[in-house]
Amino acid sequence: MASVHVLVPAQRYVFAVSNGEAEAATVDSSADGFRRYKSLQQGGRTAGMVAFPNTLLIRAERDYLVDPGLIMQGAPVIGALAELGVEPQEVKDVILTHLHFDHAEGMAAWPMRRTYVHKLETEAPYAQVVSGPLENAQLEVLEGEEGEIEPGLRWIRTPGHSDGLITLLVDTDEGLVAIASDCVGPLPEYFERMELPEDFGPEREELLVQWRKIRDLEPQMVIPGHNPPVVLD
Numbered sequence: 001m002a003s004v005h006v007l008v009p010a011q012r013y014v015f016a017v018s019n020g021e022a023e024a025a026t027v028d029s030s031a032d033g034f035r036r037y038k039s040l041q042q043g044g045r046t047a048g049m050v051a052f053p054n055t056l057l058i059r060a061e062r063d064y065l066v067d068p069g070l071i072m073q074g075a076p077v078i079g080a081l082a083e084l085g086v087e088p089q090e091v092k093d094v095i096l097t098h099l100h101f102d103h104a105e106g107m108a109a110w111p112m113r114r115t116y117v118h119k120l121e122t123e124a125p126y127a128q129v130v131s132g133p134l135e136n137a138q139l140e141v142l143e144g145e146e147g148e149i150e151p152g153l154r155w156i157r158t159p160g161h162s163d164g165l166i167t168l169l170v171d172t173d174e175g176l177v178a179i180a181s182d183c184v185g186p187l188p189e190y191f192e193r194m195e196l197p198e199d200f201g202p203e204r205e206e207l208l209v210q211w212r213k214i215r216d217l218e219p220q221m222v223i224p225g226h227n228p229p230v231v232l233d
Contacts, residue, residue, distance in 0.1 A: 001173045002060035002152050007080035008073050010226045011052040012037070016045045030226050031187050053103050053225045056179060057081065057091075058170055061150050064093045065113075066168065066179060067225070068106030077106070094137070095149070097181035098165040099127045103225065107133035116149060118142045118157060120164030142166065158183040158213065160206035167214060175220025182225035183210050191222070191230065 012033025014025040025040070027033040033049065040047035055077055056066040063086060068077060078088050094113045096104050099121040107115065107130060115137035121127060122141060127134065146156045152171040159165060161182040168179040184191045194211055196204050214222060215232075223229045 002058055002170050003172055004170055004177045004179070004221075004223070005057045005059065005084060006054055006223075006229070007057050007065075008052060008055040008069060008076045009228065010054045010224070012226070013050045014040070014047065015049075016040050016047050018046065022048075029228075034186050034226070051102055051226055053181070054223055054229075055080075055106070056223065057084065057086070058095075058153065058168070058179075060153050060170075062093055063091050064095050064149075064153070065091050065110065066095045067097055067103040067181065068094065068110055070102055071105045071108050073106050074109035077109070095168065096121070097168070097179065097225070098162045099124060099130055099134075100162065100182070101126070101129045103181070104130045104133070107137060111136040112138060114138045114140050116140045116142060116155075118164035118166050120157075120159075121162065122164075124162065124164065156213070158210040160203045160210050161185075167210075169217065169219075172220075176217060177221045177223065178214050178217060178219040179223045180214055180225070181223075183207065183214070184222060184224040184230075185226050188224070188227045188230065191224070 010030040012030045014033045014037045015022045025036045027036050037047055037049045053067050053069050055069045058064040094110050094115045096117040119141045148154050154169040155166040158167040170177040190196050221229050221231050
């Protein structure tokens with residue numbers, strides 16, 4: 001059976017800028033950082049935020065690095081791999097759930113790997129932001145609505161946040177793990193209640209459809225892009 005490991009957990013760093021000085025906000029979690037960022041904006045402050053996604057390792061017949069994240073995550077990812085006894089050169093495969101820069105920019109530290117990504121993502125305008133690392137990757141372009149990477153490791157397309165975003169489905173000893181990335185978020189209570197604010201945005205209805213699709217698979221765990229893993233009853 002495969003296993004899933006969080007290498008670098010999701011984090012947010014939030015600050016406000018005024019009169020040429022930055023004031024860092026104290027936050028307790030990635031979700032708290034998102035709330036604080038929105039609060040600063042609503043209060044009329046000039047606010048900034050750096051968001052690290054969950055970077056994961058799937059250990060199956062092969063090792064798969066999932067969403068290398070921002071380029072500054074390179075050293076922490078390598079250190080976390082070392083704690084698992086995995087040498088970076090041993091990781092030959094990368095999976096990108098989508099091509100937003102905060103998930104894919106870190107590919108720069110993993111050139112010439114076989115890299116799985118959906119075709120719709122490679123055709124999106126924001127793919128240009130990570131065009132350099134993409135050119136240095138051995139792209140394995142996924143098409144359609146679902147597929148298998150190896151036995152026990154599947155993917156399904158779960159659009160809404162982006163058209164080609166994929167959720168990875170991993171069979172583990174504990175049960176099915178759904179790596180849902182930014183399909184699930186931005187706050188954990190939204191997925192817990194299976195509801196989004198009415199003014200969330202045009203992707204609201206599509207995301208709710210995808211959440212129900214993921215729930216219907218009865219995963220033991222769901223791993224969002226920017227919040228801690230959720231263990232389901």
